[in-house]
Amino acid sequence: MALSDLSADELTRLESELSSEYDSLADRGLSLDLTRGKPSPEQLDLSERLLALPGEGDHTAGKTDVRNYGGGAGLPELRGIIAELLGVDAGRVIAQDNASLSIMYDLLTFSMLFGTPDSERPWKDEPKLRWLCPVPGYDRHFGITEALGIEMIPVAMGEGGPDMDEVEHLVATDPSIKGMWCVPIYSNPTGTVYSDHTVSRLARMAAAAPDFRVIWDNAYVVHTLTEDFPKVPDVDSLAAEAGHPNRFLQVCSTSKITFAGAGVSFLSASEANLDWYLGHTGIRSIGPNKVNQLAHARFFGDADGVRDHMQKHREIVAPKFEAAAAALGRRLGGYDVATWTSPEGGYFIDLEVPDGTATETVRLAKAVGVALTPAGSAYPYGQDPDDRHIRLAPTLPPLAEVEEAMDVVGLCALLAACRDARK
């Protein structure tokens, strides 16, 4: 019953059936969108109370008037909550504005223009800059390194994280490799959780570049789809023990906890890295939006408040992931042509279709009103060499639309696979 076991006639018949079913979709005038990892309105409603916080009369945190200038490192009240979730000392976390992407961008532009505390010169003055990119990965990460002209080297993701043999070899031998993108928990888009062994190797490995950095984007650190929360490794301590105290630059945010566009972002790193970042960002700004930080501190109360809140997200999001998997299973199960991830957290499903058919699957879906992220977008420069991965984001649409859209995706993937098999 696997597609590859079908005779030519059977394949022709299947393609014909799928084609007519596909053609009939055009009449349905669908307009469904699985492109971006955006929270749904129902998820945003969970934080509606924030829109009236901190509230009139509540503008003081400790001795700080949050309405006025200053406080570049952010409010200790909120930093303490996030530090507990990350398992680090509160002094090692600073709170910024609404986007951890902006922190990451600034970390790299500051490195380009001024160099890091461990750099011999600003990165812009290096003859060559390279960066490791576990693939498939996050398109906006790759967008930053591409914009800055840093050559991206893909490294394959496996069960417990990136291929560490390759990472270790590259990082140890090539001093132009200045860093690496990592989403260690519920990785975008595969859902991979880095194993303890992977984390330990990343902390311990030798680097030819003295200023090698791992941007440790813990975007989904509490974004579980189960009743349990993932273990969060204390990467700074591991790296310090291995003699690389400034290796990790950890970021996270409340974008997918409270409001995607109006949350608070955080940077956790060594004292030297934080001092360096705050020194530069202190030229750029007289401090982050502390009113929003106080609102968040009031909203959460404490770290358990965040955990309780994330379980409410799970109740909304987990059924969509289940429905997506079920729809893909109904369409594709048994044909042995595609696999898809069943993540325990995060925002994405990675659908792997037969080599060379991802672009065609996305095209077919788009033509009948189901928008998907362009094939290849989870790869540096938008190029998936095998044209195999499709990132599916099931959180934004209502449950019924997720089911409908995923059914179309499954149909399109199978149709593309059939047509490809008949070539």
Add this chain to the structure above:
Amino acid sequence: MALSDLSADELTRLESELSSEYDSLADRGLSLDLTRGKPSPEQLDLSERLLALPGEGDHTAGKTDVRNYGGGAGLPELRGIIAELLGVDAGRVIAQDNASLSIMYDLLTFSMLFGTPDSERPWKDEPKLRWLCPVPGYDRHFGITEALGIEMIPVAMGEGGPDMDEVEHLVATDPSIKGMWCVPIYSNPTGTVYSDHTVSRLARMAAAAPDFRVIWDNAYVVHTLTEDFPKVPDVDSLAAEAGHPNRFLQVCSTSKITFAGAGVSFLSASEANLDWYLGHTGIRSIGPNKVNQLAHARFFGDADGVRDHMQKHREIVAPKFEAAAAALGRRLGGYDVATWTSPEGGYFIDLEVPDGTATETVRLAKAVGVALTPAGSAYPYGQDPDDRHIRLAPTLPPLAEVEEAMDVVGLCALLAACRDARK
């Protein structure tokens, strides 16, 4: 009665009197601060209602859910209000996060890393970069250009703005001069309002660098100390008519309208400049904090709402400026040793003391508990060649403290002048 008319004996007697009065100040244990242009708690209280806005249930602007990602240019509702205040088309204003300083920083870093739409190459690849700095000026402006290694050239401020003969000559002949800082209305710290003639010359003048830029920091555009509001020149139209459509990059913010640390900042510029900025900032972020933008739109209502609000600020701030001028007048009037500005808006008084005595005046004040911005801080690299200017910021302390602190400043300035005259 001018200090220079006193005999040696009279001078000795005056210094002796002032010295004993000064010495007695130490016992009073003062702790007064005139360093930064921060709004007072009373001013912040004017916007207290913002702390509960937009409020539960109010999260939509047009078709936009402000809680979610997106909308890099900001909410049209708020942009329209600011555009009216700036006298420009609403399409020519974008709304960002809490600090116009950050917009300015990014404008320069984007230029460094990528070049402007009119640049032949990224500025980092130019052999030499220079920048015009009207002096005295804003220390945080100078901090950005200094951090980026851009050589700063001071240009003297006069009655109606910077010395335009010098500006025109330098800009026309030196292609390494890439831009200029300007605070056109109630300039920091002199309170100068650029004359129509100055603005017109800035728009029309020839520039050797094809990508010459004026960063037009309209930080105090509605910050009047009178019942009237200043006329706001439409610099983009003037520059476009003169064939320099991309010359001006205008910024402003609500930092000193609502909350200093949690306002909204704005960029107004040509379409080409806005597209360029949004292109780069779209890599850096998935959009600004639109919840805060909606809160501001609700709070103001319309442009007249902003103007009404600024008159409430005036009622708090203007008496402090009057008290400051009166205190300085009581101490220094008649001795013909110092002058000070009486601005019609903005946040500062520029006190000019005899050449070579500004540093000593600041030292004397500090020793008895009155903190002033370091002498020279209104100059590039913190160096006032004449050691003459002291920037005084009277907004933050209560009225009584402003009077007390200004009295001490006047005493210290006169004492320093006496001692200097006796040398």
